[in-house]
Amino acid sequence: MTQFIYNHLKTVRSITENSIMRIKEEFADLIPPGYNNNIRWNFGHIVYVQELLAFQLSGIEQQIPETFALYFSAGTKPANWIGTPPTIDEIKEEMQQQNERIQKINQSRLAEKLSVPYTNKGGITFYTVGEAVLFSTYHEALHMETIKRIHQENKNRSQYC
Structure with missing residues (x-):
């Protein structure tokens, strides 16, 4: 069953990677009326949240640059960017x-309990590494x-x- 989870993660990320490959830098920052964020923010936010859910919550060291938290964490928006x-x-x-x-995450880790359950901004609580990782695919799709x-x-x- 766990291999299906990894295959699903890979498939979702493949869709996202194919989409970002088509975005030109000069169009990444356009914000149409009614939106708070742009395409760059959404792609960066996907990476930031995936890192939180797949690595940080389970005690694995984060490897993305610290700037991702400054620009792409929940509640940030391009209008407030400095730098x-x-x-x-x-x-x-x-x-x-x-x-x-x-x-490369060991499949047996998916069933591990988080040291502290994590409740996201939507009020959903994750108790295991697998729950957090699986939710990340839903978040990415949104x-x-x-x-x-x-x-x-x-x-x-x-x-x-």
């Missing part, structure tokens, strides 16, 4: 490396839908193709 956020290429690279690291909507909205507004 230069990671480029799309840097986010792509972290995303690919993260996927490789996730695939942000992929937002990325698609932002992209479509910008296309409709003729800002880019």
Whole structure:
């Protein structure tokens, strides 16, 4: 059963990686009316939250740059950024490396209890590493839908193709 989980994680991340490959740097920061964040923020947020859920909660050292927390953690938004956020290429690279690291997590760890249960902003509590990791695919899909909507909205507004 655990191999199915790893295959699912790999499939979801493959979809996300294919999407980020099509984003040009100059279009990553457009924010259409009605949105708080841009495409860059959503991709960076996916990486940041995946790192939290798959590694930090289970006591595995995080390996993404600290700047990801500054720019992409929950509650952040481009309007409040100070400095230069990671480029799309840097986010792509972290995303690919993260996927490789996730695939190497020992399958027996998925059943491990977290030292402290973790409750996310939506009120969902995770008790095991596996629960947190599985939720990350749902979270990633939500942000992929937002990325698609932002992209479509910008296309409709003729800002880019």
